[in-house]
Amino acid sequence: MIELISIHRDFLVGDQTVHALDDINLSIQAGEYISIMGPSGSGKSTLLNLIGLLDSATEGSYLLNQQDVTVLPDGQRAATRSKTIGFVFQAFHLIPRLTAAENIELPLILAGTEPERRRPLVNKAVTDMDLTDRAHHTPDQLSGGQRQRVAIARATIMQPNILLADEPTGNLDQKSGQDVINILEQLNQQGITVIIVTHDANIGQRAMRQIQMVDGRIESDQTLSQTSSS
């Protein structure tokens, strides 16, 4: 479903070119559970943003669901992000003036869903994420773990095929981080492709497929056999 072919992503910093992604070839099937690890600056976030259509390759091509999305007009990129991709960030990125429920509702509003159809979806997401008594609290009244659960609810409210999480546990304590990973794994079991960028080896090793990046290249790409993963 995701096909990256000879992807390069260069950044110009002053008169120097930084090769953030250097000839990436990657094929991801629907329903996979992938972790991306590697040292700081190795290009993990850049790769995730590119997959999520927030960024574009300098060179190479990207096929998403058999469609060439390497160069797309803004409207179509946005529509694809809206329908097929959900993002979870380290810094949560909740809108501080909106309540938890309103933050969760936001993608539906942006997609033009009618209010009557939004309400049940939001209610279900709130319940699923165990946020029922926090639905009308603003982010500053929530704990880190609760905030990230709101963010996950928001990322999945449009029922995307792909969930991209860039260090989702980076700002959380051990316990809340575990909760968040458990939720992501449940979502994966429901069929969503989950890609997690992480520095935490314990978390990375739980994934079915583990990708190691160094200097903008994929250094290793291991898929655990079904038996050893359980």
Add this chain to the structure above:
Amino acid sequence: MATSISDIARFSWTALMGYPTRTILMLTAMAIGVAAVIMLTALGEGARRYVTNEFSSLGTNLVIVFPGYSETSGLNPIAMVGTTPRDLTLDDAQVLTRNTNIRRIAPINIGSVNASFQGRSREVPIIGSNSELLNIRHWKLAQGHFLPATDLDRATPVCVIGRKISDELFATQAAVGQWIRLGDRRFRVIGIMASEGRSIGVDVQDTIMIPVASAQQLFNTPSLFRILIEAKTRSAIESVKQSTIEILKERHQGKRDVTVITQDAVLVTFDRILGALTYAIGGIAAISLAVAGILIMNVMLVAVSQRTAEIGLLKALGAPQRQIIRLILSEAIMLSAFGAVIGLLLGELGCFAIRQAFPDLPAYAPLWAVATAIAVSLLAGFIFSLLPARQAARLDPVLALRGK
């Protein structure tokens, strides 16, 4: 499916509420601009109407004839030093009545004389005229009758007196029916002017009116001070003016020695000057709206940079550039709309205060000014937020999410 207007508006509303300081700042700027336009044009319009009303109270479709003529100023400087111009006479007035375009004609003679009644006496301005004067000048009687409708050359010994004169000479006694002495003659009081008879140049409350022929005898002069003519229609004014000039020229041995002005001409001039003044001060006030627009642009630019991460997030959640633009524009337009409404209320309140302070001044903002002020504020909000909106839409989502 596009996001509905109400959803966009609700989101913009939360953004406005989320940043109260900048919201209040922009509302204030817009409100002051709109209020300034409304109040200043109301003042200008009020002044215009005040002056127009004052002139209208002179009479309707009025043509005024007075002796003397100069190509340049209308007053003959030679006449003042040497040869007097030929006077206007009652016969002149008589001849003019033949013009079928004329509804009413009132010859006027003025002077002042000592008036006395039972030992009380004082110097009083006198107007000699005829029965038509009342209607031409739109004056009202409080009691009795106005001057009788007789031939112009009949010197009937009757008079109509102003309220002030009545109070001073008769105190609490009934004045109508009494005889008073004007100079060396006796006149019977037949009417008292109503107090609302206020008009430019004449204080009817402090005047005594007598038939024009009586005034000529009293002042011992055959000449008239003015002839007031009321044309039948507005469109007849000009032809009445022209034929009056022609007739009097013929009667005065082919010499043009009268000046004829129309009240219309005076009115139109004032109307034009004050109308232009209203537009001018309205325009000056509108500049404050443009300034408010520029303020909106700056504040929206700051808002965009303050909310970079939020805009990055909206993009990550699938908002296309168009939608980002719409969100920012809707914020700005909501701001200017609220600002305009507040300004409208403030402005109307200000106009009300002006009317309370100066009851004579009808300070009502003209509809065009209100409509323009609101339209300009909305337009300024829209135009000046285009740039910030486009800037927001073009943010790189990756960088924006990092808050850069």
